[in-house]
Amino acid sequence: QKEVEQNSGPLSVPEGAIASLNCTYSDRVSQSFFWYRQYSGKSPELIMSIYSNGDKEDGRFTAQLNKASQYVSLLIRDSQPSDSATYLCAVKLGGATNKLIFGTGTLLAVQP
Amino acid sequence: DADVTQTPRNRITKTGKRIMLECSQTKGHDRMYWYRQDPGLGLRLIYYSFDVKDINKGEISDGYSVSRQAQAKFSLSLESAIPNQTALYFCATSADATNEQYFGPGTRLTVT
Numbered sequence: 001q002k003e004v005e006q007n008s009g010p011l012s013v014p015e016g017a018i019a020s021l022n023c024t025y026s027d028r029v030s031q032s033f034f035w036y037r038q039y040s041g042k043s044p045e046l047i048m049s050i051y052s053n054g055d056k057e058d059g060r061f062t063a064q065l066n067k068a069s070q071y072v073s074l075l076i077r078d079s080q081p082s083d084s085a086t087y088l089c090a091v092k093l094g095g096a097t098n099k100l101i102f103g104t105g106t107l108l109a110v111q112p
Numbered sequence: 113d114a115d116v117t118q119t120p121r122n123r124i125t126k127t128g129k130r131i132m133l134e135c136s137q138t139k140g141h142d143r144m145y146w147y148r149q150d151p152g153l154g155l156r157l158i159y160y161s162f163d164v165k166d167i168n169k170g171e172i173s174d175g176y177s178v179s180r181q182a183q184a185k186f187s188l189s190l191e192s193a194i195p196n197q198t199a200l201y202f203c204a205t206s207a208d209a210t211n212e213q214y215f216g217p218g219t220r221l222t223v224t
Contacts, residue, residue: 032210032211034211034212034213042217042218043202043215043216043217043218044155044202044215045215046212046213046214049210049212051210088154088155090213092211098143098160098162098211099157099160099170100157100211100213102154102155102156103154104152104153104154105154
């Protein structure tokens, strides 16, 4: 089992809709979770971090964390064509290590 | 603006050649990382450093070495490049144990 799993997509949503991106992880003691956006040929850009169970909102983005289910998600409201990118989920491993493990990403396509 | 820069941005080299990729940052962060990204495999950690005297192997360090010349500089070397080291290489930095990592623009390396 991969440590961080994401559906590779593509996830296609119409402009103005809510895009829902999901991520599961295997390390039960992980405490820190991140969402990155990566446009084709560009570097990953941090858009959200979440550390506690529940929801965290930042503008059109909402991150949701459920540690019991080992599940983290990203909702993008009022999706725009400019949101079309690959979204990477990253999890900081628990214990003494300070490494991030990245999922392979979900490609989001917002249709005008 | 505080930033992470990488040189070169693109490099084509031949099998067996030595090559160095350089990373500099003006963010004042202590922690620096080198990743490679391959289609379908996501981001994988090569080496990381938490300060000038600290170097740690990541999950795919074989065939690579690093040097942390100063707080702001972290170089990655391929002593004898091979074709399967063709990839997109990213440097990243983080300030503290929250591990919010910020990426440089990347180096596209092709080994022929």
